[in-house]
Structure formats: C-alpha cells, structure tokens
Amino acid sequence: MNNRIFALVDCNSFYCSCERLFRPDLRTTPVGVLSNNDGCFVSRTSELKALGVKMGEPYFKVKDICVKNKVAVFSANFSLYTNLSDRVMSTLFDFTPNLEVYSVDEAFLDLTGFDEKNILDYCRHIKETVERNTGIPVGIGIARTKVLAKLANRIAKKDKSTGGVYRLLTKDKLEYALERVDIEDVWGIGRQSTIKMNELGIKKAKHLRDYRNDKLIQSIFTKVGRMIQDELREISCFPLNEETPKKKEIISSRTFGRPVYELAMLRESIACYASLACEKLRKQQSVCQEVEIFVRTNPFKESVAQYMRVNSMKLDSATCDTRKVIKAAWKLLDEIFINGYEYKKACVKLSRIQDASEHQISFFGGHDTIEDLAIMKAMDKINARDGHETLKIAACGVNKEAWYMNQVFKSPRYLTGWNELLKI
DNA sequence: TCTGGGGTCCTAGGACCC
DNA sequence: TCTGGGGTCCTAGGACCC
Numbered sequence: 001m002n003n004r005i006f007a008l009v010d011c012n013s014f015y016c017s018c019e020r021l022f023r024p025d026l027r028t029t030p031v032g033v034l035s036n037n038d039g040c041f042v043s044r045t046s047e048l049k050a051l052g053v054k055m056g057e058p059y060f061k062v063k064d065i066c067v068k069n070k071v072a073v074f075s076a077n078f079s080l081y082t083n084l085s086d087r088v089m090s091t092l093f094d095f096t097p098n099l100e101v102y103s104v105d106e107a108f109l110d111l112t113g114f115d116e117k118n119i120l121d122y123c124r125h126i127k128e129t130v131e132r133n134t135g136i137p138v139g140i141g142i143a144r145t146k147v148l149a150k151l152a153n154r155i156a157k158k159d160k161s162t163g164g165v166y167r168l169l170t171k172d173k174l175e176y177a178l179e180r181v182d183i184e185d186v187w188g189i190g191r192q193s194t195i196k197m198n199e200l201g202i203k204k205a206k207h208l209r210d211y212r213n214d215k216l217i218q219s220i221f222t223k224v225g226r227m228i229q230d231e232l233r234e235i236s237c238f239p240l241n242e243e244t245p246k247k248k249e250i251i252s253s254r255t256f257g258r259p260v261y262e263l264a265m266l267r268e269s270i271a272c273y274a275s276l277a278c279e280k281l282r283k284q285q286s287v288c289q290e291v292e293i294f295v296r297t298n299p300f301k302e303s304v305a306q307y308m309r310v311n312s313m314k315l316d317s318a319t320c321d322t323r324k325v326i327k328a329a330w331k332l333l334d335e336i337f338i339n340g341y342e343y344k345k346a347c348v349k350l351s352r353i354q355d356a357s358e359h360q361i362s363f364f365g366g367h368d369t370i371e372d373l374a375i376m377k378a379m380d381k382i383n384a385r386d387g388h389e390t391l392k393i394a395a396c397g398v399n400k401e402a403w404y405m406n407q408v409f410k411s412p413r414y415l416t417g418w419n420e421l422l423k424i
Numbered sequence: 425t426c427t428g429g430g431g432t433c434c435t436a437g438g439a440c441c442c
Numbered sequence: 443t444c445t446g447g448g449g450t451c452c453t454a455g456g457a458c459c460c
Binding site for chain 2: 034056061076224252300
C-alpha cells in the first residue's frame with residue numbers, strides 16, 4: 001500500500017455529450033455517434049445502450065432499431081470533439097497541474113497529499129465545475145493506483161447512488177469491489193488475457209490480486225500483467241505521465257466512401273493521407289525517415305477477390321516535406337498496385353521519427369533545405385488561418401467525392417467554422 | 425449496399441559481433 | 443560420433459488501449 005491518490009476523470013459518452021450540447025432538444029433522446037464513413041457506433045448514450053446497440057456495432061445492422069426508436073445518429077465530428085476536450089482538460093488543469101491527459105475524454109489527476117476525508121467533496125466540486133464550464137458530464141474514480149482509479153470510475157458510472165463520484169480507498173470497499181468486478185473489466189486485461197486468466201481460475205479482479213504465483217503471472221502475461229496485479233494490491237506501478245510525449249509513429253488512413261479501382265484515385269487518396277500525416281509531423285516539430293503504405297480490398301465483402309499489401313521504404317534523409325513523402329508513397333504504391341481489385345482502404349504511416357532540431361543531416365544530401373521548410377511553413381500558416389486545405393498539394397486532386405468517406409449525419413462545426421456557428 | 429482510426433508496449437527470435 | 447559462449451541490436455507480431 002502507498003499513500004498516493006489518483007483520480008480518473010472520464011467524460012460520459014463523450015462524443016454523444018458533445019453533440020447534445022448544441023442540441024438540447026436531444027437531452028432525453030437516445031444518441032449515437034458513428035465512426036468515419038458512418039461505419040460503426042463509437043459512442044452511445046445510456047438510452048442507446050439500453051436499446052441493445054453495442055459498441056462497435058455496424059450501423060447498417062441496427063438501422064431499423066434506430067429508426068423505430070427515433071435515435072439521433074451523428075457522423076463523427078472530430079474537430080468539435082477535440083475542441084471540447086481541450087476545454088475540459090484546461091478546466092481540470094485549473095485544479096491541479098499534476099494531470100495526465102490520457103485520452104480525448106479521460107484524465108488522471110494526482111491528488112496525493114489531499115486530506116482523504118475531504119477528497120470526495122473536492123472531487124464533487126471538480127465534477128460540478130467541469131459540467132458548469134463546459135457542459136460535458138463527467139464521472140470521477142478515486143484510488144491509490146491507476147488501475148484501481150479506473151475501477152472506481154466504473155463504479156461511479158454504473159451505480160447511480162454514487163452521484164458520479166466514487167472513492168475506493170478503504171479496505172472493505174476495495175474487497176467489495178474486487179470480489180464483484182470481472183477480470184475482463186480490469187484495465188489492461190483484454191480478450192486474449194481473459195481466456196488465459198480463466199484457465200488459471202481467475203474470474204474476478206480479486207482472484208488476480210490474490211494469485212500466489214507471481215512468476216507464473218509474469219511469464220504468461222508479461223511485465224505488464226504483473227504490474228496490473230500489483231496495482232490491484234495498491235502498489236502503484238503506472239506513474240502519472242504529465243507531459244505528452246511526441247508521437248513515434250503517425251498514421252493516416254481512411255476507408256473509402258465507395259469502391260476504388262483506378263491507380264489514379266488511389267494515388268490521390270495516398271497523397272491526401274500523406275499530407276495529413278506530414279501536417280501532424282510538422283506540428284510536433286519532427287521529421288521522419290521511413291514511409292509505409294498499405295492498400296486493401298474490403299475484407300467483409302466475400303464476393304470479391306481479396307488483396308492486401310504493405311510496402312515501406314527508408315528515406316536517405318529524414319524529412320517533414322509533404323512533397324517528398326508523397327513522392328516516396330507513390331513509388332511504394334506503384335510497386336504494389338494490381339489492376340482489377342476493388343480497393344476499399346489505403347493508409348500512410350510515418351515512422352523513424354526524430355526531433356527536427358536534432359536529426360542527423362545525410363552526408364549524401366537530400367535533406368530539407370531552408371526553402372523546402374519555408375514552403376511547408378507557409379502552407380501550414382495559411383491553412384491554420386484560412387481553414388484546412390485552403391492550400392494543398394495538387395497531387396491530392398480536386399474531386400474527392402470520387403472516393404471520400406461518407407458522412408451523411410455530420411453536425412456543423414459549431415466551434416471551428418465561422419459559417420457554422422450556432423444560430424439562436 | 426452498408427463493418428473506424430490511431431496509437432503504445434512487450435517479447436521472442438534472428439542477425440551480427442567478438 | 444563428436445563443432446562454444448556471450449552479448450547487443452533490430453524487427454515482426456501480439457496484445458492492449460480509447
């Protein structure tokens with residue numbers, strides 16, 4: 001046992017809550033948000049869950065249920081969600097700088113040193129403040145390790161009597177919780193591990209905590225499994241990571257709105273994804289020295305011939321120049337493209353990422369010149385000021401409708417588009 | 425007809441070196 | 443018949459997360 005205290009703040013049905021914020025008429029309506037291309041449900045309100053719609057459920061399979069129950073369905077509107085996420089996080093930051101932004105809708109707070117008697121009230125105050133400032137409802141779980149804080153958060157959300165804040169600090173509460181929580185609901189225990197845990201007779205969180213053979217746990221579930229076990233014992237193994245590390249890989253991929261057959265169209269999509277990835281790369285002031293792409297047909301469509309190929313290359317010199325990355329990606333595409341398949345998805349991945357300021361300049365040249373960097377900088381600046389893709393590389397094409405994803409239910413960019421602000 | 429996107433960490437095993 | 447031992451680095455693939 002240690003004397004640290006972690007609080008996990010988690011936004012309730014985050015994407016749905018964002019949509020509801022601008023549509024108060026939907027306060028009691030079941031709401032769901034779909035993945036890109038209007039594929040699967042990635043966020044559901046409790047009302048939608050109650051209708052039996054599962055996480056990751058393809059929309060077309062439950063369309064009838066949605067229509068019958070007047071479910072408000074939305075296409076993903078990530079610029080809106082990111083913006084609201086920033087507001088939630090900055091509100092939390094006002095309470096403590098010891099904060100880890102764990103995901104778009106979750107943050108760990110280090111509240112070590114707080115008087116344990118008052119901590120429940122304090123977290124209720126945090127919850128109310130976030131909700132008042134941003135309109136996004138949250139739940140908070142409090143415990144001595146991150147794994148247990150996750151668990152406490154689960155209870156806070158499931159058990160209405162908690163009022164959305166739950167403290168898992170006393171021995172009896174801990175026993176009560178660990179006896180009831182299934183092993184698969186423990187943070188870090190996924191599908192494969194659950195099967196192996198069950199074989200060992202571990203069905204509940206408590207069984208893992210009390211499992212005597214630590215070495216066996218380590219050998220089957222690796223170091224990570226052992227750390228989860230210790231975290232259940234209130235031994236903190238996962239530290240709070242306050243600064244967000246730079247990405248080591250940047251991926252940009254999309255499923256096409258419709259099947260694609262021509263090399264020219266694949267090239268356009270690849271150029272677009274490469275542009276997106278390079279933008280992110282420059283934003284974190286990095287350069288990459290490896291480009292990977294893949295293309296594939298629709299694995300769900302069994303009636304057509306299947307094809308999937310990955311191809312990658314190392315660059316002579318690390319770069320953040322979109323033009324060079326597109327050139328490399330196109331070369332990779334030409335090598336693996338086969339005529340006659342019905343392509344459904346393409347992907348660009350940048351790796352071997354280094355800091356732009358520190359990277360080694362190649363002896364053989366080919367590195368980004370001052371002029372290259374100036375062009376990229378100008379492009380980023382114009383796009384930041386006048387909107388995404390105001391200026392883009394011609395290789396990306398102009399007729400995106402030919403392959404771009406479907407977004408039939410997209411809400412306005414209430415917070416990031418001047419023409420789409422809420423009208424009252 | 426219609427099934428997402430973007431990450432991280434860990435380990436085993438191969439390549440290579442002396 | 444019988445052919446060493448020890449170390450590092452890299453990569454692919456598995457598992458997990460939201």
